[in-house]
Amino acid sequence: MSQRGFTLIELMVTLVVLAVLIGLAAPNLSQMLRENQAAAELDAFSGMLNYARREAVQGAQTIRLKGPLAVDGSWQLLRERDSLELRRFPPLNSLAVTPAGLQNILFDSQGRLVSAARMALTLTAKDTSLRCAAFNRSVSIELSGSISLQRGSCK
Template sequence: MSQRGFTLIELMVTLVVLAVLIGLAAPNLSQMLRENQAAAEFNAFSGMLNYARREAVQGAQTIRLKGPLAADGSWQLLRERDSVELRRFPALSFFVVSPVELQNILFDSQGRLVSAARVALTLAAKDTSLGCATFNRSVSIELSGSIFLQKGSCQ
């Protein structure tokens, strides 16, 4: 008489193989999740800069991007002539922006940077145990208003 099903040994071998595969995949999965979180937040930050510049050009006005605010770490988009808040962007959870002091980035009505020199920012991972070469990012805003983004380096 034949019986259907698995023997206990077959089930145990299958579970051991599955445990080994999960053990091999878990570190790669957590690394991939951190990289995706970093990329998403970096894209949100660059989108915030581009939004500020576009708002200045479309509204033919000077726009100030101010942050991170001390209270909650968020960033404000303000109309310069009357300091009306046009939009608030959430705080960065993965990166720390340096230089640390409050950033004031102004774009004029033609999308140019209102500054004596280009603005250079570094986004460094808050978790210092992560590889800086993998996660740090550099942002530079030229006087023309062009925004350049690249992977950062260890400092």
Template structure:
């Protein structure tokens, strides 16, 4: 007489193997999700800087990107001549921007960086959840207005 189906032992072995595979995959999956979130936020931050520069050029005006604001951590794009808010960007959730305190980034009507020190501006983005990791980035804005992201060291 032939039997059809699985025995209890076969089902238990299958469940144990499945549990081991899930246990091995879960940390890698959460790491992948964290990396994707960090990459998306870096892209959004870079896009915010690019938007501010384009707004300055298209409007033939000087604009000021101000942030992170103390109230909610958001970033504010202002027209320099009358402090009119052109746009507000959401706070960074995965990163802390440094140096600490309020940052003002100004672009002139030709998209160039206005810097009192007449040198490029570097902004450090430190990962908030994992500390010193591969997610830390340095954002450089050259006097010409070009924006670049580089991996930053742990400091």
């Protein structure tokens, strides 16, 4: 009599192979999820900077991006002449922006960076959940106001 189906040994071998494949894929999946979250927050940070610059140019006024605030880690967009809050941005949860003492980024009415040191500003965004990650980035703001992202390294 002919029987159809799988034997117990075939089923066990299939399950073992499947378990090994899942074990190999799981660490890569979790790293990919962290990389995507960090990239999304870095894009949000870059968007904050671009938004502040655009507001300065469109309103022909000096705009201050202030943060992270000690209360909740959020960022404020303020009009410089009267400190009116134009917008509040959410905190960066998975990225730490350094230098840590950074509180203010100013753009003048022409969209240029206002820097007391008369030099470009470079910020580093590092993943807070890992000691070293390939997706650390540097955000550079030139005196002209242009913003660029560079792939960073572990330091």
